[in-house]
Amino acid sequence: MKTKTISLEHGAGGEVMQALIGDIILKNFQNKSAGSIGLDSLDDGSTVRLEDLNSSSELVLTTDSHVITPAFFPDTNIGRLAVSGTVNDLTVMGAKPLALTCAVIVPEGFPIHEFEEIIKTMDQTAAEVGVPIITGDTKTVEKTALDSIILNTAGLGVTDSPVRDSGLKPGDKILVTGTIGDHGISLMAHREGFDFDTDLVSDSAPLWKLIEPILKLRTPEGEHVITAMKDPTRGGLANALNEMAAKSGAGILIEESLIPYKPAVNTACEMLGLDPLEVANEGKAIIGIKAGFEEEVLSILKKHPYGKDAALIGEVTAENKGEVILRNRFGGMRYVDVPSGDPIPRVC
Amino acid sequence: MENGKSLSKPAVSEFEKKLIERIKSSEVSLRIMHVCGTHERTIAKYGLRTVLPQNIEVISGPGCPVCVTPEEDINIAIALAKSGATVVTFGDMMRVPGSAESLLDAKSEGADLRMVYSIDDAVALAEKKPELEVVFFGIGFETTVPANAAALLKDTPENFSLFVSQKQTPPAINLLASDTNVDAFIAPGHVATIIGTKPFEPLAEKGFPVVVSGFEAGDVLLGINLLQMQIEKGISRVDNGYPRVVKPEGNTIALKMMNEVFESSGSEWRGIGNIEDSGLVLRKEFEEKDAVKKYEDLYSAPLAEIREKAEKKDKKRCICAAILTGKAKPSQCPNFRKECTPKNPSGPCMVSQEGMCYNWFKYSREGGARLA
Numbered sequence: 001m002k003t004k005t006i007s008l009e010h011g012a013g014g015e016v017m018q019a020l021i022g023d024i025i026l027k028n029f030q031n032k033s034a035g036s037i038g039l040d041s042l043d044d045g046s047t048v049r050l051e052d053l054n055s056s057s058e059l060v061l062t063t064d065s066h067v068i069t070p071a072f073f074p075d076t077n078i079g080r081l082a083v084s085g086t087v088n089d090l091t092v093m094g095a096k097p098l099a100l101t102c103a104v105i106v107p108e109g110f111p112i113h114e115f116e117e118i119i120k121t122m123d124q125t126a127a128e129v130g131v132p133i134i135t136g137d138t139k140t141v142e143k144t145a146l147d148s149i150i151l152n153t154a155g156l157g158v159t160d161s162p163v164r165d166s167g168l169k170p171g172d173k174i175l176v177t178g179t180i181g182d183h184g185i186s187l188m189a190h191r192e193g194f195d196f197d198t199d200l201v202s203d204s205a206p207l208w209k210l211i212e213p214i215l216k217l218r219t220p221e222g223e224h225v226i227t228a229m230k231d232p233t234r235g236g237l238a239n240a241l242n243e244m245a246a247k248s249g250a251g252i253l254i255e256e257s258l259i260p261y262k263p264a265v266n267t268a269c270e271m272l273g274l275d276p277l278e279v280a281n282e283g284k285a286i287i288g289i290k291a292g293f294e295e296e297v298l299s300i301l302k303k304h305p306y307g308k309d310a311a312l313i314g315e316v317t318a319e320n321k322g323e324v325i326l327r328n329r330f331g332g333m334r335y336v337d338v339p340s341g342d343p344i345p346r347v348c
Numbered sequence: 349m350e351n352g353k354s355l356s357k358p359a360v361s362e363f364e365k366k367l368i369e370r371i372k373s374s375e376v377s378l379r380i381m382h383v384c385g386t387h388e389r390t391i392a393k394y395g396l397r398t399v400l401p402q403n404i405e406v407i408s409g410p411g412c413p414v415c416v417t418p419e420e421d422i423n424i425a426i427a428l429a430k431s432g433a434t435v436v437t438f439g440d441m442m443r444v445p446g447s448a449e450s451l452l453d454a455k456s457e458g459a460d461l462r463m464v465y466s467i468d469d470a471v472a473l474a475e476k477k478p479e480l481e482v483v484f485f486g487i488g489f490e491t492t493v494p495a496n497a498a499a500l501l502k503d504t505p506e507n508f509s510l511f512v513s514q515k516q517t518p519p520a521i522n523l524l525a526s527d528t529n530v531d532a533f534i535a536p537g538h539v540a541t542i543i544g545t546k547p548f549e550p551l552a553e554k555g556f557p558v559v560v561s562g563f564e565a566g567d568v569l570l571g572i573n574l575l576q577m578q579i580e581k582g583i584s585r586v587d588n589g590y591p592r593v594v595k596p597e598g599n600t601i602a603l604k605m606m607n608e609v610f611e612s613s614g615s616e617w618r619g620i621g622n623i624e625d626s627g628l629v630l631r632k633e634f635e636e637k638d639a640v641k642k643y644e645d646l647y648s649a650p651l652a653e654i655r656e657k658a659e660k661k662d663k664k665r666c667i668c669a670a671i672l673t674g675k676a677k678p679s680q681c682p683n684f685r686k687e688c689t690p691k692n693p694s695g696p697c698m699v700s701q702e703g704m705c706y707n708w709f710k711y712s713r714e715g716g717a718r719l720a
Contacts, residue, residue, distance in 0.1 A: 257361070325717045329361035330368060332395030332565065333717035337710045340690060 006110040011140030021138065024112070025102075028119045031132040034099040039134050046134040048099050048156060056160050060095035062086060063154040071118065071148050073190050074201040078151055079121035081282055085233070086155035087129055087206035092165070092229040092285055094215050095157030097129060097208055102136040102153055107146040118149065129208040131155075163215070165240075166247035167228040168288045170318035174252060175287045175294070177210060177301055178203065178309040180237055181265040184279035189268060200264040205283030207231075210304040214297050219290055225297065228288035231281070235339050238277040240286050241324045242338045251320030254336070256328040260309045277326070278339040288316065367569040368399050374576045377403040379529060381674050383521055384536035385412035385702020386563050392707035394565035398716040404572060407674040409528075410520055410617060411536060413488040414440045414700035415672055418616040421513040422446030423658070425485045427651035428511065428643055429459035434477075435511070436470045437485035439463045444696040447658035467499045467510075474508035483639040485511045490542045493628060494602035497609040500634055509639040512628055515615055518547040519626035525551055528674055532557040532575040534568070537590040542606075544598025545586045552584045562590040609634055618696065619669030668695035671704050678708040679715055 009016040021042070026032075032039035035047035066082040083100065090097045102122060106115060126133055182203040189200065217225035228248065232240035237259075245252045261276055269276045283306060289297050294312050301307030324336040382388065388408045391397060397406065410416045423446045429435040435451070442452045442463060455461040460480075464470050467484050474482035486496050493514050500510070517539050524530070533556055535548045540560045548558045557578035561571035571589045578584060588594055608631070615627020630638050666683055670676035678684045678697070688694035690706055697705035708715070 320717075323717075326395075328394055328565075330364035330565070331399050333398045334393060334395040334711040335713055335717050 004112055006106045006108055006112060006115065006140055008108050008140050008142070010106070011138055017138065024116050024119055025136065025138070028116065029123050029133050031123070031127060031130070032134055034132045034134050038132070039136065046099070048134070050158070053158070054160065057158055058160075058162060060090055060093045060157040060159060060162065061154065062089040062093070062157075063152065064089060065150060065152040067148070067150050068187075069148055070191070071114065074186050076202060076204055077118050077121050078149060079118035080125045080204045081202075082151035082153045083122050083125040083133075084204045084206045084282055086153040087126075087131060087208055088231045088283075088285070090155045090157035091206075091208045091211045092163065092231050093157065093159065094161060094163035094226070094229070095159040096212070097131040098156045098158055099132055099134045100126060100153050100155050102133050102151065103139075104136070105139045105141060105146065105150040105152075107141055107143045107148065109143045110149060115149070118151075122151075125206055129206045131208075161224065163224075163226055163229045164247075165228055165230040165244050168244055168248035168250050168252070168316045169227060170250055170316050171291050172227050172288045172316040173291055173294050173312055174241075174254065174314040174316065175289060175297060175301070176232075176237070176260065176311060176313050177207070177285045177287070177307050178283070179260045179262045179265070180232070180281055180284060181269065181276040181279035182262060183282040184236070185265045185268045185274075185276075188272075189264075194268065200262060203281055203283035205306050207283065207285055207306060210301060210306045211285060213300050214287070217293065217297065219293075223290070225290050225293045226287060227290060230286050232284055232286055233282060234280050236276070236278045236280055237286065238275065238324070238336050238339055241336065244286065244288070245324050246322040248316070249321055251317035251322070252314060252324045253317050253320075254314030254324065254326050256326055258311055258313045260311045275339075277336060291315075364566050364569060367566065367573055370573050371404060371569065371576065372401045374580065375403065376576055376579050378572075378576060378579060379405045379407065379531045380534060380572060380575060381407050381409045381524065381528065381530040381532075382534040382536075382561075382568075383409040383411040383517060383524075384534075384538065385415070385700065386538065387411065387534060387536065387561065387568060388704055388707050389702060390563050390565060390568055392711035394568075395711070395717060396565060396568060397712065398718065400572070406534075406572070407530070407677075408671075408704045409524055409674050410620060410672045412672075412697065412700050412702040412704065413492070413515070414438075414444055415668070415696040415703050416515060416520075416617045416619070417441070417444065417487050417513055417696070418618045419445070419447040419658075420616065421487075421511075422451065423448065423651060423654045424640065424647065425483075425511060426451060426454040426459065426461075427647040427654055428483050428639060429454055429461050430650035431643060431646040432481065433483045433639070433643060433647075434460040434462065434473070434480040435483045435485055436462045436464045436473065437487065438465075440700045440702075441485065441487060443693060443699045445693070446654070448654045448661060449657075467496050471499055471504050471508055474505045478505065478507055480507060481643075482508050483511050483643075484508070485513065487513045489515055489517050489536075489539050490606070491538045493606050493610065494542060494599070497602075497605040500609050500630075500637055501605060504637065509637045509642050510630065511639040512610070512630060514610075514628045515617065516612065516626050516628065518543070518550070519623050520617060520620065521548070522550055522554075523620070523623055524673060525554055525556055530556070530674065532579065533559075534571050534575070535560045535586070537562045537567070537594060540590070540594045540598065542599050542602050545588050545594065545596045546598075548586045552586050555584050557584045557587075559587040559589045560594050562593065617672075619672035666695035668697055671697055677715065678705040679713075681705070685709060685713070
């Protein structure tokens, strides 16, 4: 490309836009077809071939828009967030991701090399879970209308047995797939210039390969071992656990000493008066499982790099319906409230 | 990381567990009042009431600076803004209801009310915008007074003045000690950092065990245990349970600055009334920085309007006064968790992060998390 920044013409539907799509988008997306018509065809839509369906198969459709300032952060960018977010929404529904879409709204003046970097990152992230990006849309707007890039991804998945966030039953155990608060705190530290720990980076990651093996687990009676799942993004663990408790009509008791944190997250939260339970994650899942299967599920999760810090953090109770209680290291208990707003604005 | 072990938790749980055991081993019944919003936050956040035995009751006194600021001072701040001044204050203050409306309500009607993090931001605003008449609405206890004194001891621009609504803690505690059914006091560690431990000695002389405590869960537990030990020995004195920060003489530099700029006066406390020597006014040399005197002629008309509006307003049945003096718990208020929530507070105790009702709403609900 000759120009260095996005102009309004890049979204105008003409030759300049075709060049942007060809030189940046088509060139950098490797996996872009899920059927006979894919992204390269630049047709009005793309097709998804459905294989191995049975009478209980259902398609799952989800969509998510991503706005984040800045678009580049430690040590990735909005592209990874946009793919991971949608893959994870499908994953926690128990659905195998079949195809993604990619719609981009870019302000004029946005550097083209950054745009290309974002596209490359989307491709790499999607490749981790083998999901193609099969269709998309590009729009440009005046720089007075938008200060950074917006990405929307929709995702299509398939499942034989959807996992709900409302399926918890008293006695179930609660697991989390890794350290909490990494995304929110790394973003804030990066924005504000705090140097808590050079190793602290966003946890943004697509979780399908981590979760896929545990979806197959069944009890001797043939029931699903996984009873509920949710990804604790904005509002953190506090928001996700409250939603799960309320929708399931059960209580949740979590043990503070079992919750995995990175030291830098803990330090930052102490210093800034934030509650790590309320800080956003972008590569974690909360999983409800039937009691007695904790060790089996944890050993499977820990084999995957994204699950190496997975931990049992609590259990589901019959009492305190709809409430989340935290028990601390010396036995003190408090309610975990639904956060009133995000303590760190616009991180995903 | 092994499952079940945190990556970073300090190994202090044994310290806290031992203190809890020691507290439980004493059979003395004790009703303890703390007078600091941050202590209430520690107690609620760490669920301390859920681990203390039934013979130990910890109640909250008037320790939240936003909560004790009287409605009339909020009315005056609004009137100052409505008469054309730019009134700046701490964020927590914005949503506290006055007798007719909050600062935020007045802001939405067009009054110039702004949030700042410190008096220095307010002075900087006055310097940057000479066309504004900037008034800093100074609230809080001895912890925030030295910063205000320091700002005035430097040259501040002519368009900057201070609306002093600040309070001194010991006179209020002394008053409560003669009025409330309390056996012992946890004195505020932050305030004692400035004023030292001596101002709490009159309380001990009246027969109340006093401990100055810090703000970790272990600090508060240690404080409770030190009070039990005093009771068991039949003594009353001021123990310093926060020696890593608090010196008996306090911060003498800060005290000197306070004394240079301010002098004691009577002051109105929300829920309590006027307490002799519990307030501060600017000394004569700093009179020209007193916003109330400077703009007296301008704000009296809007203030009269606010008072008139307040007369017509339905009074909500908020029991703030009883809560601030330790005579009632938030769960005894008919509004608590119903019409009064942090999003829609009926009284100041639900607004501030240091407020009793806010902390109960967020962490304790009806008095503490319990497993059925």
